[in-house]
Every structure is written in structure tokens, then in C-alpha cells.
Amino acid sequence: MIKKSLAIISIFIFACISSVTAQQLLSLEQCRQLAIENNKTLKIATEEERVAYYNKKEALSKYFPEIQFVGGYLHNQKNLYLIPSSAIPSSITLPIEIPNIGNTIPVSDEVRNAIHNVGKVDIKNIWAGGFNLTQPIFMGGKIVAYNDLRSYAEELAKTMKETKMTDVIVEVDNAYWQVVSVANKKKLAESYVELMQKMDSDISAMEQEGVVTKADRLSVNVKLNEAEMTLTKAENGLSLAKMLLSQICGLDISDAITLQDENISNVDVSKEADAMPNVDEALVNRTEIRSLELATKIYEKQEKIALADFMPNLAFTANYLWTNPNLFDGYEKKFGGMWNVGVVLKVPLNFFSNSSKLNAAKAETRIKKYELADAKEKITLQINQSAYKLNEAYKKLAMAKKNSEKADENLRYANVGFDEGVIASSDVMTAHTAWLAAHSDLIDAQIDIVLCKIYLNKALGRKL
Template sequence: MKTIKYIILIFIFFFRIEGSAQEPMSLHQAREMALNKNEDLKVAAKQIEKAEAHKAALRTMRLPSISANATGIYQNKNFEIEMTLPTQMPNPVTGELEPNIMINPSTGYPVIGPDGNPIFNMYAWLPLEISLSGAYLAGVTLEQPVYTGGKISAGNKMAGIGKQMAEDNLELQRLNTIVEVDVAYWTYISVNEKVKLAQKAVDMLAVIVGKARNAHDVGMANRNDLLKAQVEYNNARLNLQKAQNGLQLSRMELCRVTGLPFLTEITATDTTVKVTSPVFSEFNGETVSERPEYKLMQKNIELQEQNIRLARADFLPTAGIQAGYNHIGGIEFTGTDFSNTSLNVLASVKIPLFHWGEGIKKIKASKIEKEISELELNKNRQLLMLETEQSRLNMQLAWERIQMNETAVEQADENLRITKDNYEVGMETITEVLIAQTQWQQTLNEFIDSKTDFKIKETIWMKTTGRLSY
């Protein structure tokens, strides 16, 4: 029984150690962990591997292909044919064989039968039996395309463009992942700050409650003042609990994004949200040409161009060469085995002549598809430029919000200090102290939110201007 207890205690001990594992983390580390874990990035990387394999496969279409083939036949019944053949006889003068035709003695001309053909003096009877019960054909074939109307070239170029698009898509997924992890990281830092602020508010209100209770005990304050202080104290404790719950949720979200277990305790190297003044003069003249979204749309137009070539290639001449080395055997002709081994070469040319305008219509459809892609590129380019300008304005507004909140924090600190001093000398009521305390906490919360919002807006702006690196 004691052994079982020891085992249980050891298990609980190790479980607590695992559950409370500490993970130090900076923003750079969080980005690296997220990039290594993100499933979308893994899928995008597989898409590149797929495109590379497809490109390599299409490249081999220019090379000759070699294949082996074999065919066997079994037939339980033989072919039986009886043939009657005309004969020939040697000419004693020339020594050559001449048809043994019957000559009419009176006319000296060949005798003509009812079918209109000459009648021979003698015919040969040839019974023929063919057996295919064990016949077979085996050989090796080499095929080499000579001209395919540009289809192979277009296919190879499309495969190359597809690989480039897969790489641009991977870059896009990386940027999206960085934005996601930045949002999770700075949210966790800001909520952690709010927990500390809420705890500080609880401690400050505990002091106020203590002073109100002492004043009430000596008859210098009524019970209503004590109750007001206690109500605010309870609200502060509730807000602290809410902030702690929010901290747990934000920590779990950061664990999810970075691929850590949900029970991992994260120790962030950034204890507060620190911001630096942006240089607004750098915002002018931004371009969207380096964004992966724009590159993907450009590559799509190049893809449509090659698609036009493919459509045209279906209606252009094609040429190819085929060489084979074949052996046939297992055939019997009237009891005699027949076999043959031969080398053959075949050249073929196919020229499409008339298809009721199918080729022209397909090429026209492919060109229209390309024009649609070009129109979408122009439209989306303007949208990307608008998004870039909007991100710049949002970050500028977020910075101005920080500036205003810094002033508001200074005023709230001063207001709380003066109100407390006046309360100590009886010039302010506890109600004014509680109001000042609430305003002070709200102002600091707003200041924390504004800094967090600025960091997120800054990351989004760097993404939209092509400056976000990892």
C-alpha cells in the first residue's frame, strides 16, 4: 500500500513539473516557433515540393521514352484454308517461268473462262492450316517527339511559373503567420500589464478601505463612506479576476500559435509594451510590387499567356519518330513453325486541317481569360495601394492616441495624488478619492491598449509595405 502511495506522489510531482513548465520567450523566439509550427506553412512548403516534382516530370517529355511490350495469343481452333493456285512452266527458249495458260489451237489465243479470266492447263491444290495456340509478340519501342506545336515548351514554362507561385504563396503564409503571432504576443504582454495594474488597484483600494474603517471606528466618517470603499474594493477584486482569466486565455492563444502545450507557463522577456516614435517621412512613395499577393497575380497572368500557347498547340502540326525491335513466334503454318525478328522505324506527321473553328474559339477564350486576369490585377493593385495607405493612417492615428494617453496618464496620476492629499486633510470626501482612483485605472488601461494597438498596427503596416522580415 505504501508503495502505491509513493508511485502516486511521484506521478503527481512530475505531472506538476510538466504542467508548470516555464518557457522564456521573446518576440523573435515567438516568431521562429510559430514559423516552425504553422500548418499552413507546412502545406505551402509541400506545394513547392509538388511544383518541383511536376516541373521535373514535364522536363522529361523532351526526352525519348522506351517501353517494352509483349502479347500472347491462345486459340483452341486452327484456321484451315484450301487454296487452288495457277501453275507456271519454263520457257525452253528464255529459260523463264511463264503462266501455264490453255491456248485455243484454232485461234492461238488463251481460252477465257466464264469469270473472264484465262484458263490454265493445270492448277495446284494447296491445303493451308494456321495455328495461333501459342503465338506471341514481344518487343522494345523507342518514341521521340520531334515537334509538338510548342506544347512541351509551354508546359515546362507553366510548371516553372507554378513553382514560383508556390514560393510566393509560402512567403505570404509566413507574413500572415508573423502578423498572427505578433498579435498574440503583444496581447499577452498587454494583458499581463493589466493584471499588474489591477493588482495595484486592489492594493490601493485596500489601503483606502482600511483608512475608511479606521475613520468610521473613531467616528470621523459615517458607515456609508466605508460601504462605498468596500464596494469599489470588491469591484477591483472582480476586475483582477477577469484580468487573470484574460491572461490565461491570451497565454493559451500564444501557446497555440507557437505550438506549445496549453499548460506551458510563458515568461516573456518584454514585461511592458514598449513603443518608439515612427518616422512618418518614410511612409511616402510606398509600392506594392514587392508584396507576395501582387506577385501571385502577376504570375497568374504569365500562366494565362502559356495557356494560350497550349490552346494554339492543339491545332498545330505534330511530328514524331518511333523505332521498335520486335520478335514474333509461336505460329505454325501447316506444321511448320514461323518466327521473325525485325527492326522497324516509323516517322509520323499529323496536320490538323478542319475542326469547325474549334481552335480559334479556344484560343479566343484563353485570351479573354488573360484579359480578365489583367483587369483583376489593375483593380487589386489599387486595393493594395489603398490598404497600404490605410495601414499608414491607422498607425499614425495609433501613435497620436499614445501621445494623448501619455498626457492623460500624467493628469490622472496628479489628480489621484492631489485628491488623496486633500482627503487626508479632510478637504475631499471618499467619493472623490474613489472616482479619482477609477479614472486613474481606466486611463492606464487605455494607455496600455493604445500601445498594444500601435504595435499591431505597426506590424500590419510593415506587411502591407513589404518591410516585414523574419
């Protein structure tokens, strides 16, 4: 019996522990961290940053000599013969006649072939190879501009990653506070259902006493059903909002999560002293502005690279070559080699195509400058709009607080009047509906201020 009781207790404890561990309690910072770790866009940005880093290292190598090996093998169908077979006579005519022979001596095929092979050059199997070293001396400033370009590209990759990280944080914060908003509306709907259930109970008792009619009770029943429907919608909305937050954080949407701020009754909406917008601060801090400035510098460097195509290029070269067969000491069927050094000068003469390339680079630079100026104007507008929306949100909050206080007082008087029989049930239900709407507006106003602060800080380029 004792063993059975211990087993039951163990199972109960295990079930409780499993229930607790299944629920993940997440703060806003934890949600941000999860989203940053799991976001695919940020992972892509990290790889792009790594690509820019290696491209910068590759650009640095342009200052150093380039060394390469070249080798080859060639098999020919035929050899070379320096003495043509047509030049070898089939007979030799003597100036005098020899008895029994005459003055013509025939040349045998063996002799003719031997003479033909004297001029044979064996080229059926040819091997060649060599090392080449090329050191740039003057490239018209192209190498310096290319290295500067790659440095700016690396900085651009970093700022673009910061921009994407800010977007992810804003997305997380928006989803997080939406969950908090829906969770508070769910609690509000639960309170509304409790109020309607109490009223339904009271109206049923009053009907039995003959104080109210059946129509009054049915009206309350309809309102109770509406309240329960509102609660169901709030529960579904909370589940969907948590699914969205889980997806943004990289969690499984089926995971049960609970937010640290989910059960707070009042959201911190204190008015900050530095809420006034500062456009100069934004133009310094916004990563989008830094990205466009870097992009402009990149295109300016591309102009210099295009301009370098007009300049002569000078390079030092050194080689070591060998061949088999070789001709360094007659014709030998073995490897033989030599080294050489020299200077290579390249003077471009295709000025027409180079001019087109330079003009295109200048046009692209102007485009980036226009985009930068346009972005500054839009950011200025965005800051003013965000500040205006925040001020409007504070005004809405003040009105929502007054409305909720009046709705609380109105509901209290309506309940007292209904209990004393001086107020009709329809008026009480109207007070309940007004109470629900006022408190729902209060929740929306509080969350709206939180989100407006986030959007304003993002517009100003502040750390979120």
C-alpha cells in the same frame, strides 16, 4: 538526521528546477520560429512547393524521347485451317473403271483428316511484344510553353508560401502583443486592488473614529469588490491569450509560458523616419502582386499551349517488334522479330473545338490581368489606410500620456485631500477609477502603435 536534511534539500532543489523548466520563457522571435515550424498551413505550402518542383522536372522530360515496352499474350479457343473440310471429297471418281473396284474410290476419314491438317495454322497461343521510341521533333511550341508554365508554377508556389509565412508572422505578433497588453493590464489591476485595499483599510479606521459613516465604508467595499473582479477578468484574459499564442506556436495549450516582453513597463513606440508609405515599394515587394503576375504568365503560356493545338505535330519513331508464332520465314512456332523506323505527322482538323479552347484560355488570361489591376488598387488603399491608422495611433498615444499624467496628479491630490479630510471618499474613488481607465488607455495606445506598425510593414511588403 543529516541524511534526512539532505533528502529534504534535494527534493526542494528538484522542485525549484522543475518549476523553472516548466515555465517556458519565449521571445517574439522564438514564438515566430515555433509557429513557422509547427504551422500546418506552411507544411502544406512546403509540400505544394515540392509538387511544383517535381512537375517542373516532369515537364523537362518532354524534350527527351519516350520509350515504352508493350507485350501481350492471347489464348484462342480454335486454330486456323486453310483447307476447308467441305473441299475434301469423301470419294474419288476415276476416268476408267477398274475391275473389282469400279470407277469410284472411297477416301477414308484418316486421309481426309490428314489433308485437312495440312492447312492447319496453330494460333491457340500467341505471344507479341515490342519496344517503341518516340522523339518529338515539332509540337507547335507546346513543349516549350509547358516547361515555361511549370517554371512559373514553381515560382508561384514559393511566393504563395512566402505570403502564408507573412500571415503566420502577423498572427503570431498580434497574439504576442495581446498577451503583453493583457499582462500589463493585469499588473494595473493589481495596483488598483492595492489602492482600494489601502483605502478600505483607511476608511474602516476612520469609521471606528467616527469620522465617516458606514455608507462610506460600504461604498469603498463595493469598489474593492469591483477592483477584485477586474483583476480576476484580467487573469482569465491573460490565461486565454496565452492559450491562443500557444496554439498558434504549436505548443500544448496547457504549457506554462512567459513572454520576454511580458513585464516591460513601456513598449517601444518610437516614431520611425520611414513610416511614410511608398506604393511603388509595395508593388515591388508584395508577394500577392508577384503571385498574380506569375499567374498571369501561366495563363499566357496556356494560351500558347492552346494555340499549339492548331499546329501540325511531327515525331520520329523507332520500334522493335517480335511475335510467336512468326511469319518471317514461313510459319514458325518460335519468337521472331524486326525493327523499323519512321516519321509520324499529325495534322489537326478539328479547328472548331480548338478555337473554343484558345478563346477560353485568352479569357482566363484577361481575368488574371483584371485581378492584378484590382489587387494593385486595393493594396494602394490598404497602405494609405494603414498609414492613417498609424498616425491616428500616435495621436491617441500622445493624448493617453497626457490623460495618464493628469490622472496620476489627480489621484495624488485626491489621496492627500482624503488623508487631510477635505475630500470625500466618493471623490477619491472617482479619481481611482479615472486613474485605472487612463493607464488602461495608455497600454492600449502603445500596443495599438506596435500592431499598426506591423500591419503597415505587411502592407508595404517589408520584412517583419
